[in-house]
Amino acid sequence: MSMRLDQLVRNCADAIAAAQHSDSARLDAELLVLHVLEKPRSFLYSHPEFIINADQLAAVNHLVQRRCDGIPVAYLLGQKEFWSLMLKVDERVLIPRPETEAIIDYILQLNLPEQASVIDLGTGSGAIALALASEKPNYFVVASDYSEGALSVAKNNVQQLAANGACHEIPLLRGDWLSALAKNSFDLVVSNPPYIDAQDPHLQQGDVRFEPLSALVSKDSGYDDIKLISRQAKACLKSGGHLIIEHGYDQREAITKIVEAEGYLNVLDHDDLNAMPRFITAINS
Numbered sequence: 001m002s003m004r005l006d007q008l009v010r011n012c013a014d015a016i017a018a019a020q021h022s023d024s025a026r027l028d029a030e031l032l033v034l035h036v037l038e039k040p041r042s043f044l045y046s047h048p049e050f051i052i053n054a055d056q057l058a059a060v061n062h063l064v065q066r067r068c069d070g071i072p073v074a075y076l077l078g079q080k081e082f083w084s085l086m087l088k089v090d091e092r093v094l095i096p097r098p099e100t101e102a103i104i105d106y107i108l109q110l111n112l113p114e115q116a117s118v119i120d121l122g123t124g125s126g127a128i129a130l131a132l133a134s135e136k137p138n139y140f141v142v143a144s145d146y147s148e149g150a151l152s153v154a155k156n157n158v159q160q161l162a163a164n165g166a167c168h169e170i171p172l173l174r175g176d177w178l179s180a181l182a183k184n185s186f187d188l189v190v191s192n193p194p195y196i197d198a199q200d201p202h203l204q205q206g207d208v209r210f211e212p213l214s215a216l217v218s219k220d221s222g223y224d225d226i227k228l229i230s231r232q233a234k235a236c237l238k239s240g241g242h243l244i245i246e247h248g249y250d251q252r253e254a255i256t257k258i259v260e261a262e263g264y265l266n267v268l269d270h271d272d273l274n275a276m277p278r279f280i281t282a283i284n285s
């Protein structure tokens with residue numbers, strides 16, 4: 001059996017919409033079909049009459065069925081764009097969110113030393129560390145995670161982007177936040193840690209159902225890891241060094257208090273591009 005491209009995309013979008021796991025059914029359908037055809041998005045509009053062969057149709061149907069089961073598009077494609085870098089992702093890592101790019105924007109406006117030492121804690125796919133390394137080749141960027149699976153994904157991304165010349169090699173460390181790292185050694189500690197309460201009903205909805213719980217959930221109603229990072233970073237940051245932590249939309253006030261209680265200066269909160277509370281910044285005294 002064969003089918004026109006435009007008809008196939010319509011059918012796939014209808015099937016995905018009917019499954020009610022996606023609020024972007026048409027886009028999902030386009031991405032999955034183009035992935036199988038190995039064509040750019042423009043192909044959809046330049047060749048709507050293109051005839052899909054039976055093998056391609058079977059491959060598309062398989063992906064669409066999995067999307068109808070709720071599996072995120074990024075895991076089906078095996079990749080996700082972050083800060084214009086195409087990162088490999090799989091079920092071992094959080095899918096990098098566009099909201100986190102607001103942190104990169106902020107860091108690029110900081111007046112850090114020319115050869116700043118930076119650590120991305122809980123790097124997952126390597127998104128934050130790689131974005132910074134691609135923008136600031138002189139920075140000494142290190143990335144760490146507790147999960148061996150995540151580090152393996154990050155290593156793949158570091159190697160591929162370094163080979164393409166997009167950034168330099170980034171050392172990857174396995175560790176429990178900053179517990180094993182030297183005191184007084186970083187100009188910037190940045191983290192998008194797990195911050196969701198284990199009882200949060202959002203964990204049962206949408207793409208997050210398929211992401212690793214270890215990347216999402218934190219004890220103490222979602223605050224445990226943020227408390228640990230704030231405390232440990234106080235010792236590991238140089239005097240005047242910057243702490244940046246991403247958090248949930250409803251955690252701004254609690255996190256401001258946590259960070260202020262550690263004795264940081266200039267504690268500021270920031271929104272993301274959707275005007276939602278997203279991250280906190282502070283300076284080590």
Ligand SMILES: C[S@@+](CC[C@H](N)C(=O)[O-])C[C@H]1O[C@@H](n2cnc3c(N)ncnc32)[C@H](O)[C@@H]1O
Pocket residue numbers: 093094095096097100121122123124125126127128144145146147150175176177192193194214215216225
């Ligand atoms: C929300 S994900 C962030 C991933 C990535 N930085 C991003 O923004 O896409 C949190 C990450 O923290 C890691 N993590 C959880 N507990 C940790 C710990 N105690 N020490 C270091 N990393 C940890 C998880 O494995 C996960 O990769």
